[in-house]
Amino acid sequence: MLIHALGPLRITADGAQVHVGGRRTKIVLAVLTLEANWVVNIDRLVDAVWGNSPPASARTQIRICVSGMRRVFAAAGEPDLIETHPSGYCLRLSRSDLDATVFEDQVDRARSLAGTGRLAEAVLELRGALSLWTGPALAGLAGPAVESGARRLEETRLRAIEERIRLEMELGRHRDLIGELAELAAAHPYREHLHAQLMLALYRSHRTAESLAVYRSIRSTLVEELGIEPGPELSELEQAILLGLQTVEVC
Template sequence: MQPDATGREFSFNILGPLEFTSAGEEIPISGARQQTLLTLLLLDVGRTLTGARLIDGIWGGRAPQTADAQLRICVSRLRRRLADGGLPDVISTEAHGYRLNVPEDRVDVHRFRDLLERAGRAEADGDAAHAVRLLRTALSLWRGRAAEGLSSPLVRAVAARLDEERAGALERCFALELQLGRHHRIIPELVASTAEHPFREGLHCQLMTALYHAGRQVDALNVYQEVKRRFSEELGIDPSQRLRALEMKILAQQPELHDGGSVLPHEARTRLAALERENASLRAERQYIGRLMVRLMAHHDARVPSEAL
């Protein structure tokens, strides 16, 4: 929450139940119609929404004949409520509708999307750690499902897209954490996320990968079996080829799983490769010495007279 030009702090939040806070206090917005109206204006803050769209959003195709008049009353009441919170005259009446005039960064959904864009730029620049920090800041804005508690079909359609954006951000964050080698750290979060999104195969793949890298191969395979059972019983389908292929790789302990896409500096990768070559050379030398010792012992036993035994 940031101060405006007059020094007042305020914030609008819809990544969860609708919330309006001003000067550190929550200002309740009563009534489903006013809440829906404010939510629609917040989603398109700074842009004019036509009366027809607002009426459709509030009444969902079942608008009464007096909808225009009732919309004007609803806008008037919302204006008074925002004025009570120190924000007078932020809803302007335009030629064909209404516009909410507050900065986008006072609305959590717009801060969330801005952070996702910044995380994408950091990832493109190769700074995975910074991208993770930005994604986690974005995800921390969520307090529940988007626009929770509102039943307007228009609001629910937009909220579903926002919930999908959140799930996608989770997968992006976990993918980068896996690249950074933070397998142990994210397992509890992945367990909770797969429980919240039981049919998102990407999250299940990430949980299996994290468990495998944490030395819990059996647990990783059990995740696959549970997903397979749930998909069969509840959807009547099998998991995707992606998930099945990961199970086979874990069973075979294929080498590419051990890489994990870790983000290491070039010098570290070079040194690691050199150490692996040294280890391979030492193993070959030990095997050669072992075979040589076997031959020497066999030759010695053949030369010892039987009476000496």
């Protein structure tokens, strides 16, 4: 059985979709999944589902959700995944039971490969890890607890993308990356590192004017919308490009 959090929350068993329940149950499962192998206080689950306005029956309804999940897991051959503790519940998962930890392990393998100079293999491993994503993390579920966890997962995805792009540029594939980087920079207008990578890919492709235009664009965005100047990575990269240095890098 596999719990999928890298996209809409779902469960599969032997490749088949398993119906987990409605919105309330999915929120409880999402919070337990985000805190897998840790006890989650029942009050936290109540807050995740209802916020500051829980009904009098909130704790009972949480227990009903958990009972329903237990039946689903038992039917999928995993009857003991949820443990009951005096203060709440714990979802016991191995690393292969959750796509988010499968993703983390593949990213770690990629870093090990890169560390030994096997860059092409590392890129393939990162591409495989990123292929596990089917959409925004926990898409369709709302609430501070779920959204906070989803943002953490999304950050790991962006870091893996940036790492793959860095390795591909080391392999001389900068021209092939320009389109993807332009889309990523547009989708993440405040993420300076992605803009630096786009500037570098353009500069190495002998498109210096476009590279500097990327700097001017993000600087304008940061100054006008946030009241800050670009950080050292972007400003130093711009200066290196203006000086026409032959060796220009980003971390």
